[in-house]
Amino acid sequence: MSREWTKQDLRDQSGKIVIVTGGNSGIGYEASKALAGNYATVVLAVRNVNKGREALDKIKYEFPNANIHVMKLDLNDLESVKEFSREFRGKFSSLSLLINNAGIMAPTQRITKDGFESQFGVNYLGHFALTGLLIDLIIKTPDSRVISVGSLAAHNTKPEFKNFKGTKKKVSLLQSYAQSKLACMFFAKELQYRFRAKNIDAKSVACHPGIVQTYLFGKGSGKLNKRFTRASLKLIGQSAELGAYPLLYAATEHSIRGGEYIGPDGRKGIKGFPTELEILDELFDEHVSNNLWILSEKLTGVTYKF
Numbered sequence: 001m002s003r004e005w006t007k008q009d010l011r012d013q014s015g016k017i018v019i020v021t022g023g024n025s026g027i028g029y030e031a032s033k034a035l036a037g038n039y040a041t042v043v044l045a046v047r048n049v050n051k052g053r054e055a056l057d058k059i060k061y062e063f064p065n066a067n068i069h070v071m072k073l074d075l076n077d078l079e080s081v082k083e084f085s086r087e088f089r090g091k092f093s094s095l096s097l098l099i100n101n102a103g104i105m106a107p108t109q110r111i112t113k114d115g116f117e118s119q120f121g122v123n124y125l126g127h128f129a130l131t132g133l134l135i136d137l138i139i140k141t142p143d144s145r146v147i148s149v150g151s152l153a154a155h156n157t158k159p160e161f162k163n164f165k166g167t168k169k170k171v172s173l174l175q176s177y178a179q180s181k182l183a184c185m186f187f188a189k190e191l192q193y194r195f196r197a198k199n200i201d202a203k204s205v206a207c208h209p210g211i212v213q214t215y216l217f218g219k220g221s222g223k224l225n226k227r228f229t230r231a232s233l234k235l236i237g238q239s240a241e242l243g244a245y246p247l248l249y250a251a252t253e254h255s256i257r258g259g260e261y262i263g264p265d266g267r268k269g270i271k272g273f274p275t276e277l278e279i280l281d282e283l284f285d286e287h288v289s290n291n292l293w294i295l296s297e298k299l300t301g302v303t304y305k306f
C-alpha cells in the first residue's frame with residue numbers, strides 16, 4: 001500500500017451477502033456497520049441474540065436503510081454451527097463474504113461443548129466447520145471471499161496443533177490463544193491453496209487488527225479482566241473502528257489476489273493503516289497445514305466438498 005487506506009475507500013457493496021461472526025461487538029461490529037453502511041446485506045452471527053439485536057438497532061440508528069439480520073451462532077457448540085448453516089441456507093442462496101471474526105482470549109470456560117480446548121474450539125474449529133458447511137454457497141457466488149482473523153500473539157509462536165483437547169498442563173491460556181490464532185492464519189492460506197488447486201474463483205485472506213481496545217481483554221475474557229490491562233490498552237492500542245480496517249481491506253479491496261495477510265502498518269504492527277505483511281509466509285508450513293486440515297475435518301465431522 002502506498003497510501004493510507006481508510007473506510008472512505010470502501011466501495012459500494014450492493015448485492016453482497018455478508019456474514020460477520022461476532023458482529024455485535026468490537027472489530028466485528030465496526031466491520032458490520034461499515035459494510036451495511038455501504039449497502040451490503042449483513043448477517044450478524046452472534047451467540048447472544050439480544051446483544052445482536054442491540055447492535056442491529058445501533059447500526060440502523062446510523063444507517064436507517066441498512067439491510068441487517070441477526071442470527072444465532074454459538075461457535076462453542078458444533079450443533080449450533082450446523083443449525084446456523086441450515087437456517088442461513090433457508091434465507092439466502094449466495095454468500096459473498098464470510099468474515100470469521102468472533103473470538104475469545106483466556107476464557108474462564110476451558111472446554112467447548114464438544115470437548116475441545118475452548119480457544120482452539122471457538123476461534124478456529126468452529127470457523128473451520130462453519131466455512132466447510134457453507135463452502136458450496138461461497139464457491140458458487142462470484143468474487144466471494146473468506147476472511148480469517150489472526151493476531152500479533154501468533155507471530156512469535158511455532159505451530160504445535162496438538163493440544164486441541166486442552167489436556168497438556170504446561171500450555172498456558174495465552175499460548176493456547178496464540179495457537180488458535182495461528183491455526184486461523186494457516187487455515188486461510190490452506191483454503192486459498194485449495195481454491196487455486198481446483199481453479200475456484202473464491203479468495204481466502206487472513207488479517208490481524210493490531211492491538212485494539214475491545215471486550216476481548218475485558219468482560220469476555222475472565223483472566224485478563226484487570227484494570228491495568230485496560231489502561232495499557234488505552235495507551236498503546238487503537239480504536240475498534242481503526243482495528244476493523246485490515247479486515248475491511250482484506251474483505252473488499254480489488255487488488256487482493258487471495259492468500260495475503262493484512263495488518264496495521266505502524267510500529268510492531270500494533271496500530272496503523274492496512275498493509276500486506278510477509279510474516280505469515282515465514283511462519284507457514286505446508287505439511288503442518290495439510291495435517292491440520294485433515295485433523296480438523298476429523299474433529300468437526302465436516303468434510304469440504306470442493
Ligand SMILES: NC(=O)c1ccc[n+]([C@@H]2O[C@H](COP(=O)([O-])OP(=O)(O)OC[C@H]3O[C@@H](n4cnc5c(N)ncnc54)[C@H](OP(=O)(O)O)[C@@H]3O)[C@@H](O)[C@H]2O)c1
Pocket residue numbers: 021022023024025026027028045046047048051073074075076077101102103104122123149150151152208209210211212213214215216217220
Ligand atoms: N482486540 C484485539 O487487540 C485483538 C488483537 C488480535 C486479534 N483480535 C481478534 O479480533 C477478533 C474480534 O475480537 P474483538 O477484539 O473485537 O473482541 P470482542 O469485542 O470481545 O468481540 C468478540 C466477538 O466474538 C463473539 N464470540 C465469543 N465467543 C463466541 C462464540 N462461542 N460464538 C459466537 N461468537 C462468539 C463475542 O460475542 P459476545 O459479545 O457475546 O461475547 C463478540 O461478538 C477476535 O477473533 C480476536 O481474537 C483482537
